[in-house]
Structures are given as structure tokens and as C-alpha cells.
Amino acid sequence: MVIPLVVSIALMAGKILGPKIIALEGKTMNVAETDNVASNLNDFFEGLSTHPVFNNDYFQYIKENEWNPQTYELYRANFFYRTELTVKGIAHVCARSAAVNDMDTLILFAYILSEETGFGNKAHCHEFFMENALNIYGETEFSLAPTKVQEAKYSEYIIPETVAYRERIQELISDSYPRMLGVAMALETHADIMLTNFRDAFRKNRKKLPEDVYQNKVEVYFNSHVESGVEERHAEDARMCVINNCKTREDYNEIKHGALGAIEVQQEMWDAMYQKCLVLA
Numbered sequence: 001m002v003i004p005l006v007v008s009i010a011l012m013a014g015k016i017l018g019p020k021i022i023a024l025e026g027k028t029m030n031v032a033e034t035d036n037v038a039s040n041l042n043d044f045f046e047g048l049s050t051h052p053v054f055n056n057d058y059f060q061y062i063k064e065n066e067w068n069p070q071t072y073e074l075y076r077a078n079f080f081y082r083t084e085l086t087v088k089g090i091a092h093v094c095a096r097s098a099a100v101n102d103m104d105t106l107i108l109f110a111y112i113l114s115e116e117t118g119f120g121n122k123a124h125c126h127e128f129f130m131e132n133a134l135n136i137y138g139e140t141e142f143s144l145a146p147t148k149v150q151e152a153k154y155s156e157y158i159i160p161e162t163v164a165y166r167e168r169i170q171e172l173i174s175d176s177y178p179r180m181l182g183v184a185m186a187l188e189t190h191a192d193i194m195l196t197n198f199r200d201a202f203r204k205n206r207k208k209l210p211e212d213v214y215q216n217k218v219e220v221y222f223n224s225h226v227e228s229g230v231e232e233r234h235a236e237d238a239r240m241c242v243i244n245n246c247k248t249r250e251d252y253n254e255i256k257h258g259a260l261g262a263i264e265v266q267q268e269m270w271d272a273m274y275q276k277c278l279v280l281a
Helices: 005-017 031-048 057-064 069-099 103-116 126-142 149-154 160-173 177-205 211-244 249-280
Strands: 021-024 027-030
Touching (some): 031 249, 069 126, 069 177, 103 211
Antiparallel strands (some): 021 027
């Protein structure tokens, strides 16, 4: 098991210093307690990676079945509405980290925000990049009219669980600072597997788009996140921000609450997408 550097340092400190009392932002706790918090956090990271959300029924369904116009429209509308919140959430982390003078988190998430917003190129901003790719695919493969990300919420294909996902995520990231970081870490951890599964589904369903158009106009959206380990790096950065801010048992509990809350509401959304596919197939 690979133990993150900061966690390793905390564990080592516990072994060397024994029960010595240390001060943290006006609080006192012994090194043995710090040792325990660091160990629990590392165990939580390990356990989170095996959560059922990473191998949910919806991901399995799109691996084994082809889309039709209705199931693709279901995917597009709900993915648009879900993911429209992503950049806003990252910007929220930047604002709150700046407010509490957490410079390390601000630096890491400001860079992630720059990537998601195309480093100043509007055409590569996450929202427009996604919108263009999924609309080209839907129009060519399924004769579906293009739609705007900002209009997705009005689609008849939006399911209640996607609305609930947005509401729950906004609630969680507006709570305590450690809870917000737990949410960000969980969603960044989920992103790479989610986008890889969706890219596989796009490849599986391509029948009409020429290879060059598909690669340059559609798959490029997924590859910009999945290739070169971009989303894996985002997840690692988010975990480091969590480690840096997990100083007490209370911090740990808040981080865990936020992360599990985000993952659980995401799984509820994917489970509902799977059930809706069974109806529309």
C-alpha cells in the first residue's frame, strides 16, 4: 500500500514523538491522536476507491448495450445538467480556499480551474467543449437536434435524481471547509473512471461519423481529460488538499461526510439512469 508523503510524515512523527502534546490552531491533541487520524484518512482513501459507484449498473449497461436516440438523449441531457456544475464547484473551492488563506489548495484548484476553462480559450472551456462534442455525435449518429448545456435543465429527459445530485452537491460544498474538500476529492476521484466509461460507449456506438471527424471533434473532449493522466492528477491534487487540512478528528469526520455524501448521491443518479434506460431501450 502506497502511503501519501504527508500521511507518512504524520505516522513517523507519532512513532518518534510518542504521546507528546502538540497545538493546532488553538486546539491541543497528542501525536498518538494525529497518528490515528492520518491512518484513518489513508484507510478511507483506500476504501473509497472500491465504492460501488465506480462500477455501477449504468456504466455496465452502456458497456453491454448500444444507445438508441432516446437513451442517448437521456445521457446527453443529464450529463450536461450534472456537469454544468463542475466548473462552478471548482471556482467555489478557489474562492473559499482564498478566503481562509489556504494557499496550497488555492494554487492547485486554480490550475484545475484554468484547465477546465480552456486556459482562456472559450472554445476549449469545459462547457463548450462538451457541448460541441456531444451535439455533433448526437446529430450525426442519432439525428438529434443540438442543444445548449444551459438549456438541458428544461429537457423532458432530466430525471429527478440529477436534480437531487446538484442540490446535494451545492449543499455539501456550502457547509464546512473540510466537508467541501471531501466533496471535491470524491468527485475528482470519480471523474477519470466516469469519463473513460463514457468514451468507451462513444466508441462502441459510432457508426456514421468519419474517424477523423470523430477523433478531432468528439473523442478529443474525453481525451483531453483522460489522456496524459489529467484527471488522475486532479484526484491526487484534491487528496493532497484533504491531507493538508485533516488535522483533527473533527476534520476527518467532516471530510468523510462530504466525500461519502457526494459519492452516494452520484450513485443514486447513475442507478436511476440505468433504470430509465431499461424503460427507453
